[in-house]
Amino acid sequence: MASSMQDVAIVGVAESDIGVVPDKSKFQLSAEASRLALEDAGLSIKDVDGIFTNIITEGGQFSSMMMAEYMGITPRYTDSTSIGGSSFVVYVEHAAMAIAAGMCEVALICHGSTNISDRGGKGGPVSQATDVFGPTQFEEPYGISTVGAYALAAQRHMHEYGTTSEQLAEIAVATRKWACLNPKARMQDPITIDDVMNSRVIASPLHLLDCCLVTDAGGAVVLTSLERARDLKKAPVQLLGSGEAHTHRMISQMPDLTQTAAAISGKLAFERAGLTHGDIDVAEIYDSFTITVLLTLESLGFCGKGEGGAFVSNQRTAPGGDFPMNTQGGALSYTHPGMFGIFTVIEAVRQIRGECGPRQVPDARVALCNGTGGTLSSTGTIILGRD
Amino acid sequence: MTSSTLPPLPPLPRPYQDTAAYWEAAREHRFIIQKCNNCGEYQFYPRGVCSHCLSSDLAWQDASGRGEVYSFSINYRAPHPGFADKTPFVLALVTLAEGPRMMTNIVDCDPDTVQIGMAVTVTFDDVTEEITLPKFRPAYTKVR
Numbered sequence A: 001m002a003s004s005m006q007d008v009a010i011v012g013v014a015e016s017d018i019g020v021v022p023d024k025s026k027f028q029l030s031a032e033a034s035r036l037a038l039e040d041a042g043l044s045i046k047d048v049d050g051i052f053t054n055i056i057t058e059g060g061q062f063s064s065m066m067m068a069e070y071m072g073i074t075p076r077y078t079d080s081t082s083i084g085g086s087s088f089v090v091y092v093e094h095a096a097m098a099i100a101a102g103m104c105e106v107a108l109i110c111h112g113s114t115n116i117s118d119r120g121g122k123g124g125p126v127s128q129a130t131d132v133f134g135p136t137q138f139e140e141p142y143g144i145s146t147v148g149a150y151a152l153a154a155q156r157h158m159h160e161y162g163t164t165s166e167q168l169a170e171i172a173v174a175t176r177k178w179a180c181l182n183p184k185a186r187m188q189d190p191i192t193i194d195d196v197m198n199s200r201v202i203a204s205p206l207h208l209l210d211c212c213l214v215t216d217a218g219g220a221v222v223l224t225s226l227e228r229a230r231d232l233k234k235a236p237v238q239l240l241g242s243g244e245a246h247t248h249r250m251i252s253q254m255p256d257l258t259q260t261a262a263a264i265s266g267k268l269a270f271e272r273a274g275l276t277h278g279d280i281d282v283a284e285i286y287d288s289f290t291i292t293v294l295l296t297l298e299s300l301g302f303c304g305k306g307e308g309g310a311f312v313s314n315q316r317t318a319p320g321g322d323f324p325m326n327t328q329g330g331a332l333s334y335t336h337p338g339m340f341g342i343f344t345v346i347e348a349v350r351q352i353r354g355e356c357g358p359r360q361v362p363d364a365r366v367a368l369c370n371g372t373g374g375t376l377s378s379t380g381t382i383i384l385g386r387d
Numbered sequence B: 001m002t003s004s005t006l007p008p009l010p011p012l013p014r015p016y017q018d019t020a021a022y023w024e025a026a027r028e029h030r031f032i033i034q035k036c037n038n039c040g041e042y043q044f045y046p047r048g049v050c051s052h053c054l055s056s057d058l059a060w061q062d063a064s065g066r067g068e069v070y071s072f073s074i075n076y077r078a079p080h081p082g083f084a085d086k087t088p089f090v091l092a093l094v095t096l097a098e099g100p101r102m103m104t105n106i107v108d109c110d111p112d113t114v115q116i117g118m119a120v121t122v123t124f125d126d127v128t129e130e131i132t133l134p135k136f137r138p139a140y141t142k143v144r
């Protein structure tokens, strides 16, 4: 049995069919990703005794019960923490605590979504609400949207620090270059800063190409004790440190539009890992929008507050740059089924294992993942390394 | 115009215990805000307790209706069918003179003239007979 969270490892990762998958339900995508992740680990579904998911159910509740029932398992540890796309990064921390405390032995984190097929294959708004109960009635009547909320943060960051649309575009362009090295990525054509700048404005100052994709996809991650992991199929990827936090639910309540909860969760993860920024070989930062990445890099402390624009300039995060980031092509160019967090973990594990072929970061030993959920509301940060 | 040709409404608030007084005042074109009798802080949005000290001893006050734009975004895509005839519209966060921030729309001006730091004042949009939304307009423009 693991005695501390650092005695826990990720032993299996997988994505399901991704992209536009109209013939499979989100539950099937989640379950198929789970099967593949367990195969990757050399384990079976019968080994799983802890489940972590917030797959969106009708009525919005009972996610972990739904998925456990769907896959025919009876977990003794269950977690449906629902704080948006960061949930899956936070689940790594929760699963490690559960395994370290002996509450479960094999933890399965899974997600599935038919976000594009549910909209008939097209992106765009889905809200049809007619009346709004609860505190969101102070936002929705004014036309809040996810992109609108993130645009407010982008506008404020530009105002305070002189950040430019070209600097945000640097992120989209670099991420696309990584996608071009990943055959599974939805977007395969290179783009330029001009392409981003000339794409239509959705919510100023954010352009279409500042925004993540809308796709179908499933993903899964399997964890167990480091001790057991050493007997499994692949080299264990150790959890070195983690943190989680949230600062608000609604963007109108965000204490500072230019700083996310990653300032808290990142600090905790670095402290618990006993590492510093220079130790990170590859970063997987949830890129719901280009501005999300910029705020996260600053909040995590990779650069000073207001310095994010300069930090990402000159294609620093692209293949061959000195800060490899979002190496599978990110939510901007690889896949984005509504919540992306699990894919940051999957890619970080593959990078540390050295499985990434043409997009492999040479000798990647330590990776950082950061998920952001809600409207810049919640974050989970984990640092992973070789056993 | 018959009802079948009216554009759909945006999603509207359903007042509840915490918020009924606020929406009732808005309907009368009064903009009110909660102040805590225990710690003296203002808060927005309305709640059943103070978000600074958790006291239930809250009082409603007439707010000044003045504020400044903390951030904004010109939205070109309707997030809901009820906004299809309203694009582009200005989504904004306004810092009220009393301190708290709220989400709103900046109206009665060219969207391209909105700036962070701009002084704004409350105006009332009677969306239906029951629901009036407090919105904000540039402080220099005359009341309609």
Ligand SMILES: [Zn+2]
Binding pocket: B036, B037, B038, B039, B040, B041, B050, B051, B052, B053, B054, B055
């Ligand atoms: Zn108080």
